[in-house]
Amino acid sequence: MKQTPDEQVIPVIILAGFLGSGKTTLLNHLLRHNNGQKIGVIVNDFGEANIDTLLVNRQTENTMELSGGCICCQVGDGDLEESLSMFAHPGSTTDVVIIEASGIAEPVDLKKLILYSPNKTVRLGGVVYVVDAANLIDTIKDHEDIKQHIKAADLLILNKIDIASRNQLESSLKLLKELNSNTPIVQTSHGAIDSRLLFDQNPNEDKQLKLIAQSNDEHHKHLHDNFSSVNFHSNKPLSPKRFSNFIKNLPPEVYRLKGVIYYGMKGFEQKIIIHKVGNHISQHAEEWRSYEDPASDIVAIGIEIDTKLLNKRLAKCIDPSPDEIRADDMVDIMRLKGF
Template structure:
């Protein structure tokens, strides 16, 4: 009888394309499929792994490093081996690459894994319908990502016109040499595109919290330059609340080169529209900003301080840190209370 082979998918896509939202959707599949996840955060604070729903079956993370540049193939094998623990009963594995990873290199390394009991199942490429053409002008090399994609998920399709959507689909179909392009909103797809129905006794619909583990970052050997080499990651954390007014000003007048901001922000205003006792989740891609209230679960405690990762090209890290520090405040002003009304408009 042939050994059961667990499919391993690579989930790729540029910064802010919706990979984590897409992954959370897969984790709540109704097929009974138990998903193991490998997260490759870009930055010292593991924001992406926090934003993945805490009910993920089991997860390993590589923070501040780059899976596509791992020169020791055994590192990826070690991660996969952790997820193959029989007690976890994992049915599929998804590797969420950082938004600056080289998906072709990562896919090659996964496909050459020597781990018994797994098989490379292909690359799912997330594309931001709002930002793709602009990103393509800045980084024409990302057009090559489509060539190794088995499925292209064209996310945020509801935020562009039908004519622009048609143009995007033609562009992606041409650059991918025929890979299917699936327009979506909020990264939602039918999980049956990726997974077969699982058979567990008793059946397990939804997910079961299992251990959260961390892998230490390994030193990189020399490697050819990749897209992420052009980018800078700035991490900022403070237990002091921030002024909503000053924080919005920073978002409206973004530091030169800043593309992506993510994490949690604690404000001086804790009552009224948009306010919360605990820090709000914040995501910013280009000019698009989203706030959300944290969700607490037994395996996912609330974050109680401001923790942010900012990613950009040519970013002055010292200037960004200074501007964020300038947002710190002891008390709320009338401008802060007015700013919370604006934040409420961006609140999911």
Template structure:
């Protein structure tokens, strides 16, 4: 099954009160023509979000296991995804709405580490909502520990950030929120909304994890916008002139991530591999990564670039490690 034959999954995350349920309601009632299954997760003993989601033709599946999805629900998530495949009615897309306290990393990893899930589903993107009025307060109050760490992680993992409730702030505060988002995540696209009213195409079908996407003519797929970042959270882009030894690259990545995977939130890259006419694409989350061949190189130089997004990244160490995999 090719990537484009798989069911795309969007992970929707964001801190408490950011507007995730409002966005789900907006998607379910929008005129988009897609059949969408929504998997919700509760943080707490009494499930309530299912009562807040408007009735629609789409199927709501709730995991009220008394903990956030990032803690112990990965097995539950796999079983739910399998149950969706067993249904006679099929879905065009799936949205996983995590709790406001959830770390999206284990959810994303599910689509890399479970063979059955990877065979039938593809991770489309991680979309993070933030509350324009309160997000800077959350970040300032808690720093990088406790709840503040959860907020930072949700932003750092995002492929797209939706700054919601912009009607509650003025232009200066909105720009300050943008800069705060850029200080944590240099590469995610940022859009704004009131009452989570966004174009559905801006949050579904992003294809951030599609390994063929960088070959589709998007020249900015690996760009870093050059902002100055929080010293603890950064984006490191490394150019690779020449071809790499595929086995050496996988070996180095495995060893490096075994020690530092907790600090590497996302990684993505494009390589030229020795004695292979195809481009190779890297996608990864923490210590889990995937390198696959894509379309052939054409007339451009066979070179590569890797972008790491994470906490306290050592640019010099990453550069040395990657360049050690180049074919001399």
């Protein structure tokens, strides 16, 4: 165990949850309502293009990113330790570090990285696991490993209750209590929770080590072993009509899509932030920051994706004649939920 006095040790909170559960939305809420806490953020996205970092950077400049793989597989690589040391070191003014894990990370392995960290200025601040109330039951049918993720949580956030039916909400609550009866459950929408619920988390370290020992004995495959991702970047504007057709005809293997879209047409110069989980789509417009070069960055995550075909289809969304785009071309995009 670490010998550093508690007052010099910075808690590291692991923010986890399956794809599209609302982790980044919750994190941005915490950054906006931080109660005076100085928060360091480490964002890990499964794809090479870290879309979540782009979305979090709108709220804070104290952000480090770990892209191109799942953080729970980086034991010994040093990337996480290097990122932690940027925030947690003797004399640091950081109050808390939040690691936003990828949507298919293993919470127990993440706990292991923090509990066994050689950095004596950090301690495990707990695992906060975000759950999509509208999709939990259906998602677990396809991804049984999520049950183990829920069991590893120190705080459960039942998110998106505003779009969940009464039956979905009741079923989700029942399942969460069955899987982790001793862990508090916070119900919310849009990730809106009181930051004090997180920053005061101080899990029992013996309990965490026991969970890790059990995990080491199981030798189970990681959930993300079955997943693949497609990363797309373009400095050229996308065609609204072509991208709308692309979204409407996504193959069923793509479970999650998120990104920043650049259309570049008169009247729609802003960047469009888009999220798609299953059949649920949300999007909104934001102004480009002065230091940003307009471009589209998209990540699609799913099981057994034909990555070459999907990249080819995304490339076809680039508009060959952006100067000829008319405002009417945005009609299909605006019909998508969020406008």
